[in-house]
Amino acid sequence: GLDKGFGFNKGFAAKYDLGDEVGRGHFGYTCAARIRKGARKGDAVAVKVIPKAKMTTSIAIEDVRREVKILKALAGHKNLVQFYDAYEDNENVYIVMELCEGGELLDRILSRGGKYSEDDAKSVLVQILNVVAFCHIQGVVHRDLKPENFLFTSKDENSQLKTIDFGLSDFVKPDERLNDIVGSAYYVAPEVLHRCYSTEADVWSIGVIAYILLCGSRPFWARTESGIFRSVLKADPSYNEAPWPSLTPEAMDFVKRLLSKDPRRRMTAAQALGHPWIRNYNDIKMPLDVLIFRLIKAYIRSSSLRKAALKALSKTLTVDELFYLKGQFSLLEPDRNGCITLDNIRMALTREATDAMKETRVQEILVSLSALQYRRMDFHEFCAAAVSVHQLEALDRWEQHARSAYEIFEKDGNRAIVIDELASELGLSPSVPLHVVLQDWIRHTDGKLSFLGFVKLLHAPAQLSKQGQD
Structure with a gap:
């Protein structure tokens, strides 16, 4: 049989009280929980619960191991959900993280009727670009960047944004190319569909998010998944309808250079932070590229x-x-x-x-x-x-x-x-x-x-x- 021992800590139930479910992911579900004892008694955390019964292949087991390894490896960035610890018992793996109570970026986009002012879009995109540039210099590609995977820490209008869910992420060496098709259809880069890609694929997804923030509609759309893929590979997003003509030329240039179908021509996350449209926004520090x-x-x-x-x-x-x-x-x-x-x-x-x-x-x-x-x-x-x-x-x-x-x-x-x-x-x-x-x-x-x-x-x-x- 498969070895489903991870070497994570035991004794999860003694330390935490599991509360209501707050979200569902690829393999597991996430609940709010409270710390039962110690210096932080009563504090709220998020716990991702992954049932071992669902881990039916060695690949699935490896995926969980890698997710925890990546969360540990990336610890410490302000726009990254904070990882506290991993536990296991016979039934489940428990990944304990900071609880973000401000809801998904997706919900905020929808509640605003779709469009953001350029300045509001900048404040969101700067945080996304910062964390993605950080992942890339550490050699991690996220592979599933979409508005559902960014949470606000609080309900506050100016709340900080955090990236979550590294369940599909992977390590990539400087000259290595990945070849498995993962991610969400609307956000997937053309070279992922061609099965030969690296960190640039994340930047494409940010381009899709930027397009949605600025105009409220999706750049690539179709009724079926294969239709969306065809659109991603062949179609050019439209910049003729409102509000594009009323936006600054820099904003449009910014989005176009993220949505370049050739990954070699696409800006990197660090370059995007140096783009004229965004670089003067609240003293941005350019990360190493x-x-x-x-x-x-x-x-x-x-x-x-x-x-x-x-x-x-x-x-x-x-x-x-x-x-x-x-x-x-x-x-x-x-x-x-x-x-x-x-x-x-x-x-x-x-x-x-x-x-x-x-x-x-x-x-x-x-x-x-x-x-x-x-x-x-x-x-x-x-x-x-x-x-x-x-x-x-x-x-x-x-x-x-x-x-x-x-x-x-x-x-x-x-x-x-x-x-x-x-x-x-x-x-x-x-x-x-x-x-x-x-x-x-x-x-x-x-x-x-x-x-x-x-x-x-x-x-x-x-x-x-x-x-x-x-």
Whole structure:
């Protein structure tokens, strides 16, 4: 038979009086309870009760184990439901958490007749983005972000918002992709339906929540689940009906950049907090973004030609685009000469990581950046390393960016290149008929990179890493 022992504490009934049911989840139900004895006697808590009879597979048992592990790992964020302890007896597992008495975000949306003012929407979204950015730097994807899974701590209008229900969450390593389809149809990201996704999928769900908050209707809708999935994959949300025309252009840009169907073009949670629409709201502190470590890793492994191309591109960034990079760079606390080393990254990660994540997560990221060990990076190089080509491509002004970057590259970076060398730069296999493919990318007059070749080169490592994975 299955081993349903978790090693959690015994003696739940002696410590708590179980009260009324306050909610139902995937596997169990949640009740209010009171503490029976000790310093906090009489205090109210929430208890998630998961019947062992429902755990019919080893996967179900593993899910419960993981949920408790994630709650422990993420302890300490102000927008995260506080975890107190886990108990078990022969019948049930009991997860004891803080009781949030302010109701679901969903109910507040409905009671307001659907729409929020931009400022009220900001106050909700800042809290959601903060907690999700925190989960992502710890290497956790929530996978079920929706208005039912955010509770207010009290009935008060300005009450704090808390994320609950990590029952579908999972740990994800920096370069890992998950493949199981979980979540709720209206909020599920396109790449989840394609079974290849990571932390970006949570940001899509926040985009759906933002759309609903601002206009009161769902961006993707159909009568059946398969219809909703089709809409998520194919349809573009409408921004023509009221109230969109009366909202600020920044608000619409914010939502569109969360609801980008290509996860590589989507903003991260940390970037969203630096977006012009939201960044001046009540002194937001930008969190460390896990994306910069992925990009820096790809940059360190790039050829000198690609580094030159990225440096040229980074010189064309606007004030808004630099705002985020400056914020990230200062979180790494550069030295007096304005440089960072692997040590700065280690310290910044250690500062951000919860106790549970210090051993595993921080190590994984540092190992992936070990090539930085004997070198330092100033802000200019950091911009070249941490700029996301895909995200810039999503902007209307990408063409201008790329053209002016190419002009800079022409002055100090472009050089003659032979076809075989370019092919290996781009990770093309020798079986490809190279001359046909590459003739547009090299100028016939002087054998240097053409504009097309330059843009291809900016994208190079994506192709390189693909080969490594497939």
